[in-house]
Amino acid sequence: MNAASIKVASRSDAMSHYPVPSGAFDLLIVEDDAPLADLLAKQMAAFGHRATIVHDGREALVTVASQAFDIVILDRILPVVDGIAVLQRLREAGVTAPIVMLTALGQSISKVEGLNAGADDYLVKPVDPDELNARLHALARARRWDSDEGDTLRSGDIIVSPTKFRAWRAGKDLDLPNIEFKLLAEFVRNAGSVLTRPMLLERVWRYDFEPTTNIVEAYIRRLRIKLTAHGQDDPIVTMRGVGYMLRE
Template sequence: MTHQYRVLVVDDDPELRRFLAGELAVENYVVGAVGTGQQALIRLRDAPWDLVLLDWTLPDFSGVEVCRRLRASELTIPVLMLTSRDAVAERVQALDAGADDYLIKPFSIEELLARIRARLRRSGSSNNNETVLSFADLRVNTASHEVSRGGEEIQLTVREYNLLLALLKDPSRVQERQALLHNVWGEHFVGDANLLDVYIRYLRKKIERSGFPTLIQTVRGVGFILREGDPKI
């Protein structure tokens, strides 16, 4: 029997909710639909969902706040944010809150369905990976999201964790900048590419300790690779 993915639609516009629910049902998704952030959090915590379509503007609190609370509760459900806001700063705000992708209204249903398929493929692929990924003395448990180095636990944000995971999944290969942006910030990321450098710095600051070999190496003009370097001073 073919698995039916479960998608929760969160939007305060009842007509859009009905439209999206109908289109998704035609595509053989199991669909839930709610109109407030509070209802969304209740549904997300009470039942398993494969993906959330989350509107930014809700009557009680914003979709960004829903996303923050979702990630704070350690739920890793993929979130695709739907909004009419298109400023780069607002996109960064949504992504930093834990959104996996971002689609500007008005959008075509064909593009939305393509984004959903891509996100579910990526999520399904990661679910099939081994539970523990490691490099040198760095360990990541993908089931519990626990990260440690030399046995010492490291606290990462959702974005830092996803960036580290992207590097860890193929540690012997140089990860190109554009590929990392697509994998961590979504296939259709539009914004300042220097955002990647900012998060690489955040990640290095947390996982590279004085006296231990550096782990994230820059390959100029290409991207980044996990490789043991000289001890950090």
């Protein structure tokens, strides 16, 4: 199954295996460990969410083609089709629902790989159900914020579409991967204001700790290359010892 064959289901198609009162999130849990998947579903049902469980990557792709979900909880290591491949295919097919990658791999490189592929958050197992529930609500709030902003954010000749996950400068498509897109969107939302390194780590990478790598600097460098690829001035100002700012 490729991206082109995935038809994104409408919200009216959504179903669940753990029914609870209306107004909750419809979750898809993609986890090959059946007892863990069942436990997660029951824990989330206790918070008022509905959960559908599938156990491999291909089943996840088939399910998304026939049902709509508010949030997807996706294991990193899956049989048949790997979690990263599932993530990429869903994003290529236009699935915009928040996706939380859940995995036993805690290394920074694994987290960056998942976020770059299109994940909105990344949690290491075992996950505290209260924390997972809080992350789900945070993702839902962020997605509503994107919708409230409308289809475009603009600063100078830079345009960002949160709903389409696309960005342009001077009319040229920047073709940004997930993290670079989120980084630029954060800058455009806060044009003229300084964003500190901890602020960017929390808002873009969902890190609540200071990593040992220079991940922020590395991604800002990549973003600058794309923003200046056609001879434009660099719009990102380094405020030494403080953070970064996008010129208004």
